[in-house]
Amino acid sequence: MKRVVHAACPHDCPDACGVLITVEDGRATKIQGDPAHPVTRGFLCAKVAKYLDRVYAPERVLYPARRVGSKGPPPQQTKTRFAGDPGPGAGWERISWDAALDEICERLRGINREFGSEAILPYSYGGTLGVLNGASMDRRFFHRLGASQLARNICSKTGEVGLVSVLGRKLGTEPEQFAQSRYIIAWGANIHGNNVHLWPFIEEARRQGAKLVVIDPYKTRTARCADWYLAIRPGTDAALALGMMHVIIRENLHDADYVARYTLGFDQLRNRATQYPPERVAAITGISSEDVVRLAREYATTRPAAIRMNYGVQRAENGGMAVRAIAMLPCLIGSWKEAGGGLQLSTSGAYPLRRDRLERPELMLAALGRPARTINMVEIGHALAALADPPVKAVFVYNSNPVAVAPDHNHVVQGFARQDLFTVVHEQFFTDTTDYADIVLPATTFFEHKELQTAYGHYYLQVSEKAIEPVGECRSNFQLFSDLAERMGFTEDCFKQTVDQAMDSALDLTHPWLAGIDRARLEREGHVRLNFHHGDTETPTENESPFLPFAEGGFPTPSGKAEFYSESLAAQGLDPVVAFVPPTESRHSPPARTYPLELLARKADNFLNTTFTNLPAMQQMEDRHLLEMVAADAEPRGIRDGDRVRVFNSRGEIELTARVNGSVPPGVVAAQLDWAKLSPQGRNINVLTSDRLTDMGAGATFYSVLVEVEAVSGRERP
Ligand SMILES: Nc1nc2c(c(=O)[nH]1)N[C@H]1C(S)=C(S)[C@@H](COP(=O)(O)OP(=O)(O)OC[C@H]3O[C@@H](n4cnc5c(=O)[nH]c(N)nc54)[C@H](O)[C@@H]3O)O[C@H]1N2
Ligand SMILES: Nc1nc2c(c(=O)[nH]1)N[C@H]1C(S)=C(S)[C@@H](COP(=O)(O)OP(=O)(O)OC[C@H]3O[C@@H](n4cnc5c(=O)[nH]c(N)nc54)[C@H](O)[C@@H]3O)O[C@H]1N2
Numbered sequence: 111m112k113r114v115v116h117a118a119c120p121h122d123c124p125d126a127c128g129v130l131i132t133v134e135d136g137r138a139t140k141i142q143g144d145p146a147h148p149v150t151r152g153f154l155c156a157k158v159a160k161y162l163d164r165v166y167a168p169e170r171v172l173y174p175a176r177r178v179g180s181k182g183p184p185p186q187q188t189k190t191r192f193a194g195d196p197g198p199g200a201g202w203e204r205i206s207w208d209a210a211l212d213e214i215c216e217r218l219r220g221i222n223r224e225f226g227s228e229a230i231l232p233y234s235y236g237g238t239l240g241v242l243n244g245a246s247m248d249r250r251f252f253h254r255l256g257a258s259q260l261a262r263n264i265c266s267k268t269g270e271v272g273l274v275s276v277l278g279r280k281l282g283t284e285p286e287q288f289a290q291s292r293y294i295i296a297w298g299a300n301i302h303g304n305n306v307h308l309w310p311f312i313e314e315a316r317r318q319g320a321k322l323v324v325i326d327p328y329k330t331r332t333a334r335c336a337d338w339y340l341a342i343r344p345g346t347d348a349a350l351a352l353g354m355m356h357v358i359i360r361e362n363l364h365d366a367d368y369v370a371r372y373t374l375g376f377d378q379l380r381n382r383a384t385q386y387p388p389e390r391v392a393a394i395t396g397i398s399s400e401d402v403v404r405l406a407r408e409y410a411t412t413r414p415a416a417i418r419m420n421y422g423v424q425r426a427e428n429g430g431m432a433v434r435a436i437a438m439l440p441c442l443i444g445s446w447k448e449a450g451g452g453l454q455l456s457t458s459g460a461y462p463l464r465r466d467r468l469e470r471p472e473l474m475l476a477a478l479g480r481p482a483r484t485i486n487m488v489e490i491g492h493a494l495a496a497l498a499d500p501p502v503k504a505v506f507v508y509n510s511n512p513v514a515v516a517p518d519h520n521h522v523v524q525g526f527a528r529q530d531l532f533t534v535v536h537e538q539f540f541t542d543t544t545d546y547a548d549i550v551l552p553a554t555t556f557f558e559h560k561e562l563q564t565a566y567g568h569y570y571l572q573v574s575e576k577a578i579e580p581v582g583e584c585r586s587n588f589q590l591f592s593d594l595a596e597r598m599g600f601t602e603d604c605f606k607q608t609v610d611q612a613m614d615s616a617l618d619l620t621h622p623w624l625a626g627i628d629r630a631r632l633e634r635e636g637h638v639r640l641n642f643h644h645g646d647t648e649t650p651t652e653n654e655s656p657f658l659p660f661a662e663g664g665f666p667t668p669s670g671k672a673e674f675y676s677e678s679l680a681a682q683g684l685d686p687v688v689a690f691v692p693p694t695e696s697r698h699s700p701p702a703r704t705y706p707l708e709l710l711a712r713k714a715d716n717f718l719n720t721t722f723t724n725l726p727a728m729q730q731m732e733d734r735h736l737l738e739m740v741a742a743d744a745e746p747r748g749i750r751d752g753d754r755v756r757v758f759n760s761r762g763e764i765e766l767t768a769r770v771n772g773s774v775p776p777g778v779v780a781a782q783l784d785w786a787k788l789s790p791q792g793r794n795i796n797v798l799t800s801d802r803l804t805d806m807g808a809g810a811t812f813y814s815v816l817v818e819v820e821a822v823s824g825r826e827r828p
């Protein structure tokens with residue numbers, strides 16, 4: 111029997127594609143984009159187009175397994191192949207689910223007794239962004255246990271805090287509206303690589319004469335397609351935005367009416383912008399003063415103008431202020447009034463789901479009588495290796511690969527290698543993190559479970575149906591934590607909820623944006639756009655009409671206005687307006703800085719963080735283990751294209767192959783994130799990154815890293 115099932119891609123990507131899976135006799139035989147989805151319109155990225163390879167990969171984790179060998183990566187000869195059914199010598203023995211759950215419960219109970227419940231730490235991030243499998247039963251379980259809380263700040267927190275400080279909420283321009291823009295700035299946004307479904311809308315705009323400007327220190331595929339590419343120095347975006355505001359205000363190009371009605375603190379902003387004349391901005395950013403002036407004039411006068419900012423800007427140490435500065439631009443020129451204007455960083459703040467009902471934070475208060483202590487996931491290396499107080503004695507990892515993705519890799523490895531640490535990893539593959547697990551549990555893919563799906567790059571809500579039965583003995587996150595709760599003897603009703611019941615409880619139909627969008631309708635239609643009300647109006651606008659969240663102000667900030675001046679930042683001891691403060695690790699840092707080159711430890715276009723890095727079809731699409739640099743930095747170091755180089759700083763070192771290709775500006779080098787055990791010397795680029803936190807939101811600083819590079823001579827290739 112053949113049927114076609116509607117699903118939604120849950121990977122950590124703004125697009126949340128509508129997907130159609132063909133199933134024949136219980137086996138998925140084809141995957142394609144859903145042509146009916148108004149934003150993702152029938153195509154998939156290269157990664158997910160080959161998803162059958164992932165679902166049916168021979169290396170998938172299929173059964174629970176218990177470590178029999180020592181912790182750490184497997185020996186070289188078994189480096190790339192890990193049988194899902196671990197055979198003798200693989201370092202694992204297959205165990206039953208009953209045995210696995212019993213052992214986990216016994217260990218957690220013991221640790222709880224001896225060290226307290228906060229010695230247990232969950233660690234999860236973006237494996238699936240599905241509403242239920244991302245954060246529901248898992249949170250209930252750890253709250254009920256009284257476990258430590260995890261601050262999930264590794265990706266977007268800084269940008270969120272920066273954006274919200276101006277706009278009040280994570281709302282932005284709909285992707286569909288970019289087709290109507292006449293001026294588009296991709297600002298730290300690698301659209302071709304990371305948000306490919308926006309591209310056709312941009313192309314549509316360009317056919318009607320729109321100009322695309324890309325601001326990125328790395329010459330991405332997106333930059334190569336741009337009408338104008340500005341190679342900004344890393345971590346200097348706040349200065350560029352301030353320079354633009356300087357020109358816009360000086361030349362009276364701002365929208366005085368919009369500013370007067372809907373913004374707060376214009377006078378303070380004007381004073382601040384005065385301090386950033388184009389010449390000063392040029393010296394900071396590496397963009398000429400003529401270009402700063404031209405960008406400001408074009409942006410303010412070519413309408414509608416939209417900014418697609420992505421998360422690249424906010425991975426700098428001063429990223430909060432940078433996002434804040436950029437978010438002020440559309441408020442200054444009033445472009446929120448126009449379809450095809452405004453700015454998009456994320457749309458995720460639009461979904462009025464009842465997260466409280468899914469996560470049940472009150473269970474933690476009942477268990478502990480107070481909120482549990484919080485550990486920042488960015489600092490996991492130090493929390494484990496330097497022994498937080500009370501010490502972390504158990505880590506439960508799901509939806510994440512911390513040994514590969516967390517900064518300061520050497521500390522992370524040192525922490526996870528602790529023999530006294532009890533580590534459980536729920537995974538689809540034997541990753542860098544399972545190498546340090548005591549117990550590995552098999553996880554379903556989105557083909558194998560039902561899910562509710564939001565997006566962070568558009569405004570559609572979707573139901574993703576289960577297409578096939580779980581392969582092997584895989585269980586979804588939702589089921590795993592429900593099963594564990596039962597085994598722990600947790601009797602609260604919420605642990606017995608079915609997937610459908612949990613979905614229903616999340617869908618708050620009393621909220622106007624969700625009115626009429628119940629599960630039955632989502633199941634029937636697959637995807638439904640949120641119904642937006644503008645301002646305070648009670649009647650939903652026509653569903654086809656453009657969503658203009660701030661056309662008439664209505665900013666959900668404390669003042670109800672776009673805040674160029676923020677009391678709440680002042681209260682936190684931060685600059686209440688906005689300023690450029692150079693990152694500690696940057697060319698602008700004090701002369702005593704020890705390492706001369708700025709490193710961008712980037713994502714790959716054909717991987718998703720470290721997901722997909724182990725699949726041969728994806729590996730073939732990437733040139734891996736390269737250090738990209740310009741001739742001006744290579745030659746003085748005696749480095750030629752293709753040479754082995756040692757890249758190092760005080761935190762670590764890694765050997766890569768030099769690629770002298772002009773993708774980076776002088777003074778900047780770039781390399782890709784990959785699995786450590788698939789990289790030279792078994793370590794990845796995060797040996798060089800730092801767990802220093804950002805200015806706002808305590809986020810990660812992956813793009814504020816200084817290194818030195820030298821040629822490796824007369825040494826064996828690793
Ligand atoms: N193919 C693919 N798609 C992905 C991902 C992936 O790994 N691969 N990851 C997903 C995830 S988790 C996320 S958060 C999103 C992220 O999507 P993006 O925000 O687009 O992600 P990044 O690649 O981190 O950063 C975007 C660009 O910012 C540039 N950049 C770095 N530093 C600076 C700076 O100081 N100023 C400016 N102006 N630009 C800078 C980088 O060179 C990069 O090209 O993408 C998601 N989609
Ligand atoms: N150097 C450097 N480091 C970075 C970044 C960078 O740009 N450069 N990017 C940072 C960013 S933006 C992010 S978001 C983080 C990402 O950090 P993570 O969210 O840890 O990302 P992944 O490496 O993709 O690991 C996700 C894992 O979840 C597993 N998984 C998928 N679905 C499920 C499921 O349903 N259940 C379970 N249990 N597991 C599942 C996948 O197999 C995969 O191994 O990395 C950060 N690290």
Ligand code: SF4
Nearest residue numbers: 119123126127155158
């Ligand atoms: S990873 Fe992104 S682009 Fe690819 S299918 Fe999933 S949502 Fe679509």
Ligand SMILES: [Mo]
Nearest residue numbers: 122236265266
């Ligand atoms: Mo991310």
